[in-house]
Amino acid sequence: MTSEFYNRGLEQAKQKDYGGAIEAFNQAIQLDPYFSKAYMERGLAYYNSGTILQAVFDYTEAIKLDAENAKAYYFRALAKLTLKNLPGALEDVEKAIQFKFNDAAAYDLRGIVQRKQGNIQDAIANFKKAAELYLEQKDQENTRLCLEKIKQLQPKAEPTPNQAITKSTPIISTQDYFTQLLEKAEKGDTKAAISDLNWILKADNQDAQAYCCRGVVYCKMGNYRDAIADFNQAIELNFKDAIVYRNRGKARSQIGDHQGGLADINQALKIQPQESLVYIARGNVYQAMGNYLAAIQDYSQAIQINSDHPLAYYNRGIAYTCLEEMPNAVEDYQKAASIYCQQEDWDNYQQVLNSLQKIQSSIPATNKATYNLLRQRLLRMVGGHWEIAQRLIQQKKDFYPGMAEEWYLQTVIDDLERDRR
Missing domain, CATH: 1.25.40.10 (Tetratricopeptide repeat domain)
Structure with missing residues (x-):
C-alpha cells in the first residue's frame, strides 16, 4: 500500500500535478513515517510548486533518516540557494560532495554559490571540475555552460596607469x-x-x-x-x-x-x-523577573510601533511558552521566522526554527480519529468542496511551514468561524 501511494506520487509529479503528488506522498509517509524516499520526493514536489521552506523541512527529514544521503544535501542546498541562504547552501553542497565525490552537478552548484559569495577563484576551480566530470559523462551542453561561466569570471586586462581613475576616500561623519x-x-x-x-x-x-x-x-x-x-x-x-x-x-x-x-x-x-527597541528591552527585563504578562504587553507595544521587528515576535513567543500558551507561541515564532527569512538573517532564522521544533515535540500528536473529525468539520464548513479546504490549508502551510496536519485543519476552522462571527 505504501509503495502504491509512493508510485502514484511519482507519476503525478512527472505530470506536474504537484498538489496531487504531495497528497500521495503524505499518504505514503503516514503509513511509513521512516520512508526517506517519500520525504525526498515530497520535498521535490514542494520545491517545484514554489513552497521552498516546506521543501527544506522534507529534505531535513530525509537527512535525519539517512545522514549520508548526498542527494538530499544537494537538493536542500538548491532550496537554500533559492532562499538566498548562501552559507547554508555552501555547507550542504559540501556535504553532498563529501558523500558522492564525483557528482558534476554538485561541483557546478558549489561554483554558483561561491561566485555569489564573491570567491571568484574558488568558483572557477569548481566550474572546471564540473566541466571535466560533465565531459566524462559526454554531457556536452552542461560542459559548454560550465566553460561559459569560467570565461565570464576570468579576470579582464588591467587598465594602464593613464586609464586608471583616482578616487579620493570620502570623509565620513x-x-x-x-x-x-x-x-x-x-x-x-x-x-x-x-x-x-x-x-x-x-x-x-x-x-x-x-x-x-x-x-x-x-x-x-x-x-x-x-x-x-x-x-x-x-x-x-x-x-x-x-x-x-x-x-x-x-x-x-x-x-x-x-x-x-x-x-x-x-x-x-x-x-x-515611540522606539520599539526600548519596549523590547523592558519586556526582556520583565521576562527575566518572571512577569510574563507585563513582558507580553511590552512586546505587543513594540509590534504596534514596528510590525516587522522579528525580535519582538520571537521574545513574545518565549513569554507565551513560559505561560504554556502554545498556539500563541507558535504563531509568534512563525512570524519571526518569516521576517528573518525575508531579511536573509539565517542564524536567527535557524534559532527560531529550533525553538519552534521544541514546541512541536512537546505537543502530543493528535490521534487519527480526531484528525478525521476535524477534516469532516472543515468539509461541512466549505459546503463539501474539499478543493476549497485544500487551498485554505495550503495557504497556511506556505505561511506556517512544518506544523502538524491537525494544526492546519484547526487553524483554518478557527479562521472560518472568526470570519462568520
Missing part, C-alpha cells in the same frame, strides 16, 4: 564612524571594534559618544560590568541619549539588578516614547 564600528562588532569582530575605540579614548578621554559605543560593544561581548562603567562615564560627560539608558538598563538586568534596569529603560522611554 563621526556618527557614521561609530556606526561602522558597531556594525563591525555586530559581525563578530568585537576585538577590533574595542581596539579602535580604545585608540579613540586614548586620544580624547572626554569623548562621551566613544564611551557609549564601547559600552554597547562590551554588552555584545557579555562584559556587562565594564559596559555599565562606560555608560556611567558617558552620562557623566553629559551624553544622555536614550541609547545609553536603554543599554545600561539591559546590562544592569543581566547582572541581576532588574529594578535598576527598569529605572534606566523607563528613562529611555521618556526620551524615546
Whole structure:
C-alpha cells in the first residue's frame, strides 16, 4: 500500500500535478513515517510548486533518516540557494560532495554559490571540475555552460596607469564612524571594534559618544560590568541619549539588578516614547523577573510601533511558552521566522526554527480519529468542496511551514468561524 501511494506520487509529479503528488506522498509517509524516499520526493514536489521552506523541512527529514544521503544535501542546498541562504547552501553542497565525490552537478552548484559569495577563484576551480566530470559523462551542453561561466569570471586586462581613475576616500561623519564600528562588532569582530575605540579614548578621554559605543560593544561581548562603567562615564560627560539608558538598563538586568534596569529603560522611554527597541528591552527585563504578562504587553507595544521587528515576535513567543500558551507561541515564532527569512538573517532564522521544533515535540500528536473529525468539520464548513479546504490549508502551510496536519485543519476552522462571527 505504501509503495502504491509512493508510485502514484511519482507519476503525478512527472505530470506536474504537484498538489496531487504531495497528497500521495503524505499518504505514503503516514503509513511509513521512516520512508526517506517519500520525504525526498515530497520535498521535490514542494520545491517545484514554489513552497521552498516546506521543501527544506522534507529534505531535513530525509537527512535525519539517512545522514549520508548526498542527494538530499544537494537538493536542500538548491532550496537554500533559492532562499538566498548562501552559507547554508555552501555547507550542504559540501556535504553532498563529501558523500558522492564525483557528482558534476554538485561541483557546478558549489561554483554558483561561491561566485555569489564573491570567491571568484574558488568558483572557477569548481566550474572546471564540473566541466571535466560533465565531459566524462559526454554531457556536452552542461560542459559548454560550465566553460561559459569560467570565461565570464576570468579576470579582464588591467587598465594602464593613464586609464586608471583616482578616487579620493570620502570623509565620513563621526556618527557614521561609530556606526561602522558597531556594525563591525555586530559581525563578530568585537576585538577590533574595542581596539579602535580604545585608540579613540586614548586620544580624547572626554569623548562621551566613544564611551557609549564601547559600552554597547562590551554588552555584545557579555562584559556587562565594564559596559555599565562606560555608560556611567558617558552620562557623566553629559551624553544622555536614550541609547545609553536603554543599554545600561539591559546590562544592569543581566547582572541581576532588574529594578535598576527598569529605572534606566523607563528613562529611555521618556526620551524615546515611540522606539520599539526600548519596549523590547523592558519586556526582556520583565521576562527575566518572571512577569510574563507585563513582558507580553511590552512586546505587543513594540509590534504596534514596528510590525516587522522579528525580535519582538520571537521574545513574545518565549513569554507565551513560559505561560504554556502554545498556539500563541507558535504563531509568534512563525512570524519571526518569516521576517528573518525575508531579511536573509539565517542564524536567527535557524534559532527560531529550533525553538519552534521544541514546541512541536512537546505537543502530543493528535490521534487519527480526531484528525478525521476535524477534516469532516472543515468539509461541512466549505459546503463539501474539499478543493476549497485544500487551498485554505495550503495557504497556511506556505505561511506556517512544518506544523502538524491537525494544526492546519484547526487553524483554518478557527479562521472560518472568526470570519462568520
